[in-house]
Amino acid sequence: MYPPRSEKYSKKKQEKQRSQNRFWLGLNVVLILIIVVVGAYFYLSDRTMQGSPNSENSENSEYTSELIGETGNGENVGDQTPNNGDQAQDQNNAVQVPENSNDTAESDQTDEVGEEGAGQNQTLEPDQKPVPDSNTEEERLLIHFAGDTIFSSKVAEKLQKEGYDYPYRYVKSLFQNDDLSIVNLETPVTDGGTAAENKQYVFKSSPQALPELAKAGVEAVNLANNHSLDQGVNGLLDTIDHLKKSKLHYVGAGKNSTDAYAPVYIERKGIKIALCGFTRVIPESHWTAGKNPGVAAAYDSKQAVKAIQKARQNADIVLVVVHWGKERTTKLEEHQTKLAREFIDAGADLIVGGHPHVLQGIEKYKGKWIAYSTGNFIFTKSKDPRTWETAVFAAECTKKGDCGLKLIPYKTELGQPVPMNEEEGAELLKEVESLSPGISIGASGEARGDKDES
Numbered sequence: 001m002y003p004p005r006s007e008k009y010s011k012k013k014q015e016k017q018r019s020q021n022r023f024w025l026g027l028n029v030v031l032i033l034i035i036v037v038v039g040a041y042f043y044l045s046d047r048t049m050q051g052s053p054n055s056e057n058s059e060n061s062e063y064t065s066e067l068i069g070e071t072g073n074g075e076n077v078g079d080q081t082p083n084n085g086d087q088a089q090d091q092n093n094a095v096q097v098p099e100n101s102n103d104t105a106e107s108d109q110t111d112e113v114g115e116e117g118a119g120q121n122q123t124l125e126p127d128q129k130p131v132p133d134s135n136t137e138e139e140r141l142l143i144h145f146a147g148d149t150i151f152s153s154k155v156a157e158k159l160q161k162e163g164y165d166y167p168y169r170y171v172k173s174l175f176q177n178d179d180l181s182i183v184n185l186e187t188p189v190t191d192g193g194t195a196a197e198n199k200q201y202v203f204k205s206s207p208q209a210l211p212e213l214a215k216a217g218v219e220a221v222n223l224a225n226n227h228s229l230d231q232g233v234n235g236l237l238d239t240i241d242h243l244k245k246s247k248l249h250y251v252g253a254g255k256n257s258t259d260a261y262a263p264v265y266i267e268r269k270g271i272k273i274a275l276c277g278f279t280r281v282i283p284e285s286h287w288t289a290g291k292n293p294g295v296a297a298a299y300d301s302k303q304a305v306k307a308i309q310k311a312r313q314n315a316d317i318v319l320v321v322v323h324w325g326k327e328r329t330t331k332l333e334e335h336q337t338k339l340a341r342e343f344i345d346a347g348a349d350l351i352v353g354g355h356p357h358v359l360q361g362i363e364k365y366k367g368k369w370i371a372y373s374t375g376n377f378i379f380t381k382s383k384d385p386r387t388w389e390t391a392v393f394a395a396e397c398t399k400k401g402d403c404g405l406k407l408i409p410y411k412t413e414l415g416q417p418v419p420m421n422e423e424e425g426a427e428l429l430k431e432v433e434s435l436s437p438g439i440s441i442g443a444s445g446e447a448r449g450d451k452d453e454s
Helices: 005-050 056-066 087-091 153-162 209-215 232-245 257-261 302-314 334-346 422-434
Strands: 140-149 180-185 220-222 249-251 264-268 271-279 317-323 350-354 362-365 368-371 376-378 389-398 403-413 416-419 439-441 447-449
Touching: 140 271, 140 317, 140 350, 180 317, 180 376, 209 232, 232 249, 249 264, 249 271, 257 302, 271 302, 302 317, 302 334, 317 334, 334 350, 334 362, 334 368, 350 389, 362 439, 368 403, 376 403, 376 416, 389 422, 403 422, 403 447, 422 439
Parallel strands: 140 180, 140 376, 180 220, 220 249, 271 317, 317 350, 350 368
Antiparallel strands: 140 389, 264 271, 362 368, 389 403, 403 416, 439 447
């Protein structure tokens, strides 16, 4: 007997449903397996990427703790440059000029770096390398010195036409990529003041020039010279105010003698630099800072020597900029050699001079370099072709105060230093070598002493 039609139909329907259920169950199992395999692949791949030495996470976790607040100019690199919009202030921006650096007579001018805050809130980009240990003896600072600088007279006319960045078109690459750049600012920078009497040359420069000086990578200027009071005491005080506004360090002048003779301290890569400025050339004795504003004169060297000795106690490297000698001559005055040796005996590591408006010889005394005159830098162009020759002096110094010295030849065109060609540069280096007994200068400008003089 056959089962009723309805029962047979019901069994077929149930069998069909079971087949469909088995199909969907199998399909779901396959899909789940695929998802598990794909998920495992991406998980393992991600773990592998995180373990790679080139990965961003690895670099940040490994090196961020080593990052310090100052990088080396390249640093900024961080001044440099500088200020700079400021590329150069970025370059050396590990350090900021305090607004009150010369407001009190009892404290030295100083860079306020703070240990506290160094390295805070900083992270490394994927391609950024860690900052090397700034306390290693191998660390070297690159410091550039350039000569007499004004923005007055014919230079002012040139800058008004070409722009205030005109002087730096061929030198800013040096200054924006070093650790410190210094020039002799041989002019008041003011819109006011009263012109000095009984002087053949009286300078006055526009404050508009200073922001571009800082932007080009210059961080410090010397005011100890025979033109800083060309516009009187008010002109000097205006100059100091404008330098502060442009975040430029200054030495060699101040509101009183304590202020004027005080070193300025600047820190780079964990190395503390003391910069001092003095002059042996002033038109009248009342220009010397005392109870009143003035410059740090060194006719009597006692205060200058005392300032250098103090700097020696507080800094790793002591740099001294001096205004001395006789104009337009390569022959040294007796006081130049005498002062240079006194300053080194007191603790200076490197001495750079100016005022003659021409290059003079270099000397090595007790292992320390003396560059007697850097010549003009940003200046008018006289009829004397010797004043058209200059050099940027590059010093590489260790934390111990050991410095190498190199000359980079330039021509001083009106308001603008321009690099010499190879032939001109070679002639200039030979000329300086001929003025430097016991010193040899290589084709690249590197200076070497045959032996230290005692």
